[in-house]
Amino acid sequence: MILENNMTLTRRKTLALGGSALAFASFAGAPAFASLTDDAIAEMTGGAEIGEGAITLTAPEIAENGNTVPISVDAPGAVAITLFADGNPVPAVATFNFGPLSASRSASTRIRLAGTQNIVALAKMEDGSFQRASANVKVTIGGCGG
């Protein structure tokens, strides 16, 4: 994954990525995390079809520090939004449940990312359907400690 990315990057970005490649390598021995996210999503949706487009996930393209990555989600008509980071040791990040006095169904927070990876937002809409959005974030220094 890292190799593919590097090929399309400028020299400067490639240099910045060096650190994240190292951080990522330390996790390479663990099982594929993406399936954990997919499993969690399948469990929430019960296998229902997931639409796209009615949810917006805003995340920085490159995060210098994986300890605090600012992200925001916006899904008009959602009752709940769950965030996943599929490259983290534990993919679940947070679940926002919106109450009756919530105005726009949006929220912003700051999250930890262990390395370069995809963030996935899954929204449960008022009619029971699901919407998803994902964003790739390149992390220079992983936020996993250790």
Added chain:
Amino acid sequence: MAKGVKPRVKVPKKASAGETITIKTLISHKMESGQRKDGDGNAIPRSIINRFTADFNDQNVIDVTLEPAISTNPYFQFEAVVPESGEFKFTWYDDDGSVYDTSKKIEVS
């Protein structure tokens, strides 16, 4: 680890009825993820805030479930509708059972 925990909340003092307002909250907390190790290689036990709620006059605005992937000093920004004057109540629930709360009044004209 209930030491040094200080909630901070930003809510406008005034609004007009039915207006959408933006609320920002921050609480100082280490949010120990349980993934880190100390100098001797022992895992540091998880200690995070696992839930955050915001209510206005006993009606829910937002209820957030937090996982260890939320950064140190959890920050949230969200929007609420204010139908009348009243009080926002913000509550954070710690892994160790502690509950931190704070409230803010808003005047609606």
